[in-house]
Amino acid sequence: MIDLPARTRRVSGTRLLDLCIERGIGSVVDPFMGYPTHLAVLKRHGIAVHGGDLLEWFVRAGEGLIVNDFTVLRDAEVAELVEMLPGRIYPTDLFRAWEGVFFSEDQCRYLGVWHANVHALRSDGQTGLAIAGLWHVLCHWLLKSSHPDEMLDVPPSELAWHYVRETDRWVVQNGKRNTVRRADFAATLGAVNADAVYLALPGRTGARRIDARVWMWEAWWTGDPYLNVERLYRDTVFGGTANDDGSYDRAIADVLVAAQQAPYVILQASPRDAKRFEALVRAHRPIVEVVTPAADEIYVIGKR
Amino acid sequence: MTVPVGADGALGLYSAVGDAFADRRIGFGRRRANVAARFARFRGADEHAVAVAWIAGALAEVGLVRVVAPHDASPRTRALLFADMPLHGAHLAAAVRGVPREAADAIRWHREHDDGTGVPDGLRWDGIPTGAAGVGIAHAFVTAIEDAAEPRDPLEALFALTADAGRRFSLDVERAFRAFVHEQPDVEAPCTVTLPDIEDDAAADALLVAIDDRDERTRGTSARLAARAAALAERVGLDAVRASRCARLLTLGRATEFAPSDDVDPLSRVAREQRTALAGRAGAIAAAVPRYASEASALAASAAWYEEGARDRYGALLATVVAAESLDPVEAPRRLAAAAGSQLDPEIARAYVAALGAPT
Numbered sequence: 036m037i038d039l040p041a042r043t044r045r046v047s048g049t050r051l052l053d054l055c056i057e058r059g060i061g062s063v064v065d066p067f068m069g070y071p072t073h074l075a076v077l078k079r080h081g082i083a084v085h086g087g088d089l090l091e092w093f094v095r096a097g098e099g100l101i102v103n104d105f106t107v108l109r110d111a112e113v114a115e116l117v118e119m120l121p122g123r124i125y126p127t128d129l130f131r132a133w134e135g136v137f138f139s140e141d142q143c144r145y146l147g148v149w150h151a152n153v154h155a156l157r158s159d160g161q162t163g164l165a166i167a168g169l170w171h172v173l174c175h176w177l178l179k180s181s182h183p184d185e186m187l188d189v190p191p192s193e194l195a196w197h198y199v200r201e202t203d204r205w206v207v208q209n210g211k212r213n214t215v216r217r218a219d220f221a222a223t224l225g226a227v228n229a230d231a232v233y234l235a236l237p238g239r240t241g242a243r244r245i246d247a248r249v250w251m252w253e254a255w256w257t258g259d260p261y262l263n264v265e266r267l268y269r270d271t272v273f274g275g276t277a278n279d280d281g282s283y284d285r286a287i288a289d290v291l292v293a294a295q296q297a298p299y300v301i302l303q304a305s306p307r308d309a310k311r312f313e314a315l316v317r318a319h320r321p322i323v324e325v326v327t328p329a330a331d332e333i334y335v336i337g338k339r
Numbered sequence: 340m341t342v343p344v345g346a347d348g349a350l351g352l353y354s355a356v357g358d359a360f361a362d363r364r365i366g367f368g369r370r371r372a373n374v375a376a377r378f379a380r381f382r383g384a385d386e387h388a389v390a391v392a393w394i395a396g397a398l399a400e401v402g403l404v405r406v407v408a409p410h411d412a413s414p415r416t417r418a419l420l421f422a423d424m425p426l427h428g429a430h431l432a433a434a435v436r437g438v439p440r441e442a443a444d445a446i447r448w449h450r451e452h453d454d455g456t457g458v459p460d461g462l463r464w465d466g467i468p469t470g471a472a473g474v475g476i477a478h479a480f481v482t483a484i485e486d487a488a489e490p491r492d493p494l495e496a497l498f499a500l501t502a503d504a505g506r507r508f509s510l511d512v513e514r515a516f517r518a519f520v521h522e523q524p525d526v527e528a529p530c531t532v533t534l535p536d537i538e539d540d541a542a543a544d545a546l547l548v549a550i551d552d553r554d555e556r557t558r559g560t561s562a563r564l565a566a567r568a569a570a571l572a573e574r575v576g577l578d579a580v581r582a583s584r585c586a587r588l589l590t591l592g593r594a595t596e597f598a599p600s601d602d603v604d605p606l607s608r609v610a611r612e613q614r615t616a617l618a619g620r621a622g623a624i625a626a627a628v629p630r631y632a633s634e635a636s637a638l639a640a641s642a643a644w645y646e647e648g649a650r651d652r653y654g655a656l657l658a659t660v661v662a663a664e665s666l667d668p669v670e671a672p673r674r675l676a677a678a679a680g681s682q683l684d685p686e687i688a689r690a691y692v693a694a695l696g697a698p699t
Contacts, residue, residue, distance in 0.1 A: 045466040049426045049447060049459050072461030079419065171454055178505050185514070186505040201456045204418050329444055329468075 048076025066220035087223030097215030099163020104208035106160030168199030349542035360403035372396030395445035402428025592617030655684035
């Protein structure tokens with residue numbers, strides 16, 4: 036049985052929005068964006084947003100949710116996406132390696148079909164929305180495999196339809212240029228100027244503790260069920276040597292140096308790390324403020 | 340249901356206004372609060388967390404006050420605007436002195452779904468605070484029970500929720516809620532919660548100002564009406580404080596998504612029909628909150644015409660100041676004097692005209 040930890044950081048777009056409005060921040064860049072709903076919230080409220088990540092599916096999802104201002108998947112397009120189209124040859128055994136381990140035979144077949152259908156979409160916006168929507172199906176299936184009797188049985192195409200349609204409401208324009216890129220933090224921060232850099236930093240052993248649902252979706256998108264995403268992080272400053280406090284702090288310092296141009300840096304911290312992060316930010320910013328809207332949610336805000 | 344201490348004032352008013360905007364039966368918010376608080380206690384929360392659950396349950400939909408969708412908004416535009424309802428509610432709650440910040444956060448995130456498809460943030464899994472998840476499932480439960488199209492008993496409502504296990508609600512929360520309802524199926528069971536001290540008048544005023552601010556044309560109306568009513572009450576020997584309070588509370592009549600505009604002739608029949616609906620709604624909301632219930636009759640009477648037997652003096656006073664507020668200032672003395680004895684109480688209308696320095 037796959038381990039599905041519920042642990043996830045609360046990255047709240049509306050909380051960030053409150054912080055931005057209070058400080059007159061009009062643009063934000065997040066070099067470790069992950070699944071970018073928080074940036075979508077900021078975008079919806081008129082803030083220009085830029086994101087970067089090393090995982091391609093996060094970036095693709097960002098192209099649907101962040102960069103894309105208009106394109107949605109219409110009903111007919113969703114229908115073509117979620118089902119096998121007559122006359123097309125599908126790689127139905129592409130994810131056979133997962134069969135019986137994580138998914139049923141039928142589910143593996145659908146993963147292959149969707150992989151082909153999503154890759155055949157003709158716009159980055161639609162591709163991003165489809166990836167974002169179908170990821171929820173993967174999460175649903177994995178959860179259901181752990182708790183088969185507590186969740187409804189929903190046919191794969193119906194479930195996919197539901198979740199892909201859900202992504203529609205994130206598509207909105209804000210009259211600004213919003214970007215995402217597949218790059219490490221230095222490339223992302225070097226490529227865009229923004230009023231604030233938002234940092235929800237990877238954990239010390241982020242590469243090894245990456246959620247199964249996240250790496251599996253990267254594997255699905257690349258069509259390689261054996262994909263190992265650890266290699267993506269190994270050569271970054273948060274790679275293998277960031278396990279001890281000193282290395283991890285040096286990695287954070289590197290990020291803060293790269294973020295030097297932005298008037299604000301907003302670093303989200305847990306109660307455990309808050310003091311250390313505050314000291315690190317103080318070393319790079321003359322004015323530092325610690326905002327604690329909730330006991331488990333701390334923002335260390337440095338101003339240039 | 341035992342009304343928790345402290346809920347009789349501004350919190351009750353916020354809750355009732357949320358119900359009115361959401362087009363629910365007044366009292367829905369209190370029932371949701373009751374279920375949320377009992378569920379929190381069932382899960383072993385301390386008294387502070389139980390109070391937080393009650394407040395968040397009561398105020399969950401008050402954010403609708405700040406959601407203003409144009410008449411011709413597309414379903415997508417409406418969905419985007421309504422996605423911010425919890426955020427607005429959190430801001431309104433956080434501005435009330437005495438409301439714990441955890442309650443504001445529970446309001447902010449009570450519409451989040453465990454699978455990440457909720458609003459406003461798309462939080463998922465344990466990114467959603469436990470308190471907010473509890474309010475969210477309590478909301479869904481009471482909604483299922485009070486569904487006008489298909490009313491359900493608690494166990495049927497629970498069955499409706501199980502379809503969303505693992506999607507809208509986490510399996511843990513759904514499991515706990517199922518155990519809670521099986522153990523305590525009576526939705527109306529008493530629940531006593533010790534709420535923090537709230538500055539009722541300041542909080543109520545802030546809410547009324549927020550309702551005024553929904554429409555540019557009504558911005559500042561409640562304060563102007565209150566000033567007029569207080570001055571007029573002194574002239575005719577009524578309690579100025581009560582008159583002022585009633586005038587402010589008239590704003591509650593606009594606690595609906597599409598309130599009619601006040602720019603028609605206030606002494607016409609069309610305006611009277613509109614005023615009757617507004618006054619009735621204001622009276623109904625006030626009647627639901629013990630602290631303001633004594634003003635309900637005056638609010639409801641404020642739309643009645645004198646010639647048809649309206650004799651509530653505070654209601655008559657409100658009718659006069661509402662008419663004066665809407666009339667052209669140049670025309671007002673003549674029109675009010677002409678309406679004295681027909682639409683308006685003659686003594687009060689003449690006192691108002693006299694105060695303007697016009698001949699009566």
